[in-house]
Amino acid sequence: MSQVRTVSDTKRDFYTYHTRPINSIFRRVVEELLVEMHLLSVNADFRYDPFYALGVVTSFERFMQGYRPEADKDSIFQSMCQAVGDTAEHYKQDAIALLELAKRCSGTQLIDCFRQDVPPEGAQELWEKIEAIAKNKNFKYSRLFAIGIYTFLGESEPQLLEDSEKRDEMLTTVTTGLNLPAEKMQKDLDLYRSNLEKMNQVLAVLEDALLAERKRREKEEAEAQAKVAASIESPETTESSADA
Template identity: 30%
Template sequence: MANPATVADTKAKFTKGYPYPLPSIWATVLQELLVGMHFTVTSSKYQHEEMRSLGFVSVFDQLFEGYPTEDPNAKEKIFSTFMEALGEDSKKWRADAEKLSAFATEQTSIDGIIANPMFASMKSKVESKSLVYDKFIAIGFFRALEMSKQTSPENLKKISEASGVTLEKINGDLGLYKSVLSRMNAAKELQAEVLERERRKTAERMEKKAAKDAKEVAETSD
């Protein structure tokens, strides 16, 4: 990009496109994702990668499992606004993630997975130093192995060799990914407990008010 958007520009676009408050847990993680993706897509070497789509969409969907909202379309509104803020096509990212998910699910061997032309393409980019690598590519690798039920260290090594991305990088980003998921799940459980306590307190207040109102009506009748 000749004049890439700044992080502030990207954040402002998201806020303008989705001007509704987000619970703190989701708001914090979403901002982190937005900043990370901003630096990826504004790289002068950036090219769209299906594997990145699979990784990012997987993380986003896991993040928004159990999202507390009465709007059934809230998740997709947030996703599309997120992508628009980055200047990306949300429908393409979803479609590519679904396409790669379907492909991985159908595979019965690691050889079937790495035969996909995208691996040769990525390796060529790595060798020419033109691949913009980020943690979502590593997560995409792992999800592809998960969906094909082939999550062994040996198969991850074969993915590394086929893509040209070092195993050290992949393992490092997968460790970070699992740590983030663990913290996110713990935060969601805490949030659920807080919401449940608030619901109980609200119900108790309503019961007391109803009892008080009933008593006042009875006293007035007397």
């Protein structure tokens, strides 16, 4: 019987793959997402699916907006996926395919997929994915899966998520159709939206601080250049002194 990997094992592997330091503001985001992915990967009931993949990709992209250096983001995500025994390409390809599927589904088709026992016309592929989850009695629900579902709904029918009443009604339809814990999913998504808002506020403050610092440096440089220029006599002034 193989030994179950620990959180420490996964973190060690991650920092072996990604050796550059992580910006302190984002380190907690990275480690919390990594731990969440690890705990799911070692759960006996967990099964990877495209909605989960979309949730992982979306969470990473949304919470890592503004990360510097930008080039390090790919390395961080690749290392996270490798640390849990998968690849970034697998996650991204499944997420992209699911978003493309969302664009091809109308709001009516979307709702019918969660309500009907037979696939709606033109939505066979989506219905099969939903049906597989609904019929899995041991399906392991996760916050990342909920975020994937939420992102999918927003891509397919944005107005469903813009109005809180319509959004709650749609989420009720989803949780009923998938046999998921409605209250738990609602709380997870409320927290997700709240954390995104807080992160955006932090980034806005950081951007303002960077802008203020940049202006301060530019002002100091301009003043220093002005002093240097003032200390150098112009040719006309030098000639006048010599004539005298």
